[in-house]
Amino acid sequence: MRLSNNPTGHISITGVSKYFGRHKALDNISLELEPGSVTVILGPSGSGKSTLLRAINHLERVDEGFIQIDGDYIGYRLAGDKLYELKEKEILRQRVNVGYVFQNFNLFPHLTVLENLIEAPIAHKQLNRKQAIEQAYQLLDVVGLRNKADAWSRHLSGGQQQRIAIARALALRPRVMLFDEPTSALDPELVGEVLDVIKKLARSGTTLVVVTHEIGFAREVADNVVFMVDGKIVEQGSSDEVLNHPQHSRTRQFLSKVL
Amino acid sequence: MTTPSTIKVVPARYPLRTLGAFVALFVLAIVVQSVAFNPRWEWSVFARWFFDPVILEGLVQTLLLTLIGTVLSVIFGGLLALARLSSSWLLNSLAWSYIWLFRSLPLIVVLIILYNFSYLYDTLSIGIPFTQISWGSYQTINVLGQFSTAVVGLTLVQSAYTAEIIRGGFLGVDHGQYEAAAALGLPAWRRTVRIILPQALRTILPSGFNEIISLAKGTSMVYVLAMPELFYTIQMIYNRTQEVIPLLMVGAVWYLVITSVLSLIQHLVERWLARSERRSAINQQSPARNVSRQPTLQTQETAHAPVQ
Numbered sequence: 001m002r003l004s005n006n007p008t009g010h011i012s013i014t015g016v017s018k019y020f021g022r023h024k025a026l027d028n029i030s031l032e033l034e035p036g037s038v039t040v041i042l043g044p045s046g047s048g049k050s051t052l053l054r055a056i057n058h059l060e061r062v063d064e065g066f067i068q069i070d071g072d073y074i075g076y077r078l079a080g081d082k083l084y085e086l087k088e089k090e091i092l093r094q095r096v097n098v099g100y101v102f103q104n105f106n107l108f109p110h111l112t113v114l115e116n117l118i119e120a121p122i123a124h125k126q127l128n129r130k131q132a133i134e135q136a137y138q139l140l141d142v143v144g145l146r147n148k149a150d151a152w153s154r155h156l157s158g159g160q161q162q163r164i165a166i167a168r169a170l171a172l173r174p175r176v177m178l179f180d181e182p183t184s185a186l187d188p189e190l191v192g193e194v195l196d197v198i199k200k201l202a203r204s205g206t207t208l209v210v211v212t213h214e215i216g217f218a219r220e221v222a223d224n225v226v227f228m229v230d231g232k233i234v235e236q237g238s239s240d241e242v243l244n245h246p247q248h249s250r251t252r253q254f255l256s257k258v259l
Numbered sequence: 260m261t262t263p264s265t266i267k268v269v270p271a272r273y274p275l276r277t278l279g280a281f282v283a284l285f286v287l288a289i290v291v292q293s294v295a296f297n298p299r300w301e302w303s304v305f306a307r308w309f310f311d312p313v314i315l316e317g318l319v320q321t322l323l324l325t326l327i328g329t330v331l332s333v334i335f336g337g338l339l340a341l342a343r344l345s346s347s348w349l350l351n352s353l354a355w356s357y358i359w360l361f362r363s364l365p366l367i368v369v370l371i372i373l374y375n376f377s378y379l380y381d382t383l384s385i386g387i388p389f390t391q392i393s394w395g396s397y398q399t400i401n402v403l404g405q406f407s408t409a410v411v412g413l414t415l416v417q418s419a420y421t422a423e424i425i426r427g428g429f430l431g432v433d434h435g436q437y438e439a440a441a442a443l444g445l446p447a448w449r450r451t452v453r454i455i456l457p458q459a460l461r462t463i464l465p466s467g468f469n470e471i472i473s474l475a476k477g478t479s480m481v482y483v484l485a486m487p488e489l490f491y492t493i494q495m496i497y498n499r500t501q502e503v504i505p506l507l508m509v510g511a512v513w514y515l516v517i518t519s520v521l522s523l524i525q526h527l528v529e530r531w532l533a534r535s536e537r538r539s540a541i542n543q544q545s546p547a548r549n550v551s552r553q554p555t556l557q558t559q560e561t562a563h564a565p566v567q
Contacts, residue, residue, distance in 0.1 A: 095444035
């Protein structure tokens with residue numbers, strides 16, 4: 001099945017900074033991510049990887065700079081030469097284009113797996129109930145969990161929950177998918193099944209941005225690897241460049257610890 | 260080596276619990292004996308009045324007050340809670356002030372002030388202030404009769420408490436649920452009603468039912484309005500007949516019945532809400548385990564095995 005509406009999903013990040021009190025969580029970040037590309041963001045904890053990811057979905061407001069997806073400013077509307085801040089309602093509508101997968105899955109525990117998957121498309125009137133259910137079964141096939149449609153999310157293993165969470169994010173057919181440490185909360189033997197699903201998406205035309213510590217996954221799937229420390233981008237390039245021939249000593253130090 | 264099927268499992272025993280049960284039964288027997296065989300309890304009077312139409316009429320009034328008070332205070336309290344949680348400072352501080360005011364005032368004071376409202380304002384009118392436009396004008400004394408004063412007073416006070424309980428429930432829902440709903444772009448109303456509220460209910464209900472139960476008993480406070488609900492009816496009767504204790508027992512037992520029914524409803528609602536939590540393998544409390552049986556092992560495996 002086609003997972004995205006059109007081969008778009010260009011992310012452009014220009015001079016983004018974010019403060020938490022006096023702490024600078026993001027420091028003048030600029031990045032261009034091509035449509036359909038797979039980007040892995042690496043870095044020690046506290047380096048601002050997750051904050052950057054959350055900013056792309058406007059779960060976190062940035063203090064300086066801009067983020068654009070296919071030319072649309074995230075959280076703002078351009079009219080003439082002025083940027084108008086969007087109201088909450090419009091921000092919610094903007095998020096339809098961006099899927100987000102959390103470290104802790106955050107499935108809705110009071111709904112069954114199927115209800116989790118049809119909630120958003122129905123809420124946004126993209127699909128009627130019947131179509132949404134049909135699509136939900138297709139998505140369950142993608143993540144290999146068709147037989148769990150009527151289960152409560154609590155009764156699934158962590159790996160299964162995360163695969164359902166990915167399917168739920170895909171249900172809005174986003175142009176961009178963001179993964180915030182999708183395997184960090186999982187038992188080691190369950191990591192593979194989740195990464196396999198993400199790999200499947202990698203060549204589907206959706207732009208993927210993955211924050212992870214799985215270097216093997218980055219090597220295998222990523223087009224770009226971005227290495228961050230203290231809210232700054234230290235190094236970026238193809239996975240071969242960054243992972244096999246790192247230029248910066250901080251990158252080498254990090255890789256030697258993780259590998 | 261012994262094979263699993265030959266090992267015998269002996270359940271743990273608690274001899275002190277058995278002893279405690281005997282002591283409790285003994286105390287219960289003493290209480291029953293003293294209540295049943297002391298003639299001054301006058302159980303025959305109790306039996307005569309228990310289903311008396313006058314008492315039942317009072318009971319209906321009490322139930323009506325409880326029902327209307329609950330419904331109105333849940334609606335109004337829910338709105339107050341949402342106002343308290345909203346990002347608008349105006350709504351937030353208005354709701355805070357309301358809750359501050361009506362949690363500070365005793366119910367009985369609110370009731371008496373309302374009952375004397377006609378002293379402050381002779382008429383209540385609907386219209387546009389500072390102009391001559393008016394769509395209707397009513398004598399305060401006709402609008403705020405005994406029943407409506409009771410309903411308004413109970414609702415005003417009750418909704419302040421209900422609002423805080425509902426707010427607490429909303430705050431108790433995992434923050435990740437708000438984020439997940441936000442990431443899916445669910446509209447605010449749908450997020451509140453479909454995602455957050457059902458989960459908040461699990462914490463709201465126990466204290467919410469506490470409030471409903473104290474409201475059911477709190478309705479007895481409206482006796483100050485001389486409104487013939489259950490307690491006032493009973494007072495009127497025993498003032499005439501002087502059979503104080505048996506008539507109070509009539510009231511006590513009816514309040515017990517109301518509370519028991521409410522508790523039963525609470526139990527059923529909570530069980531229904533917990534349906535997504537129940538896991539047949541864990542929640543069935545089986546005192547002794549089945550030795551060398553496969554099924555328990557198998558369910559665990561299917562829960563964790565990756566499905567191809």
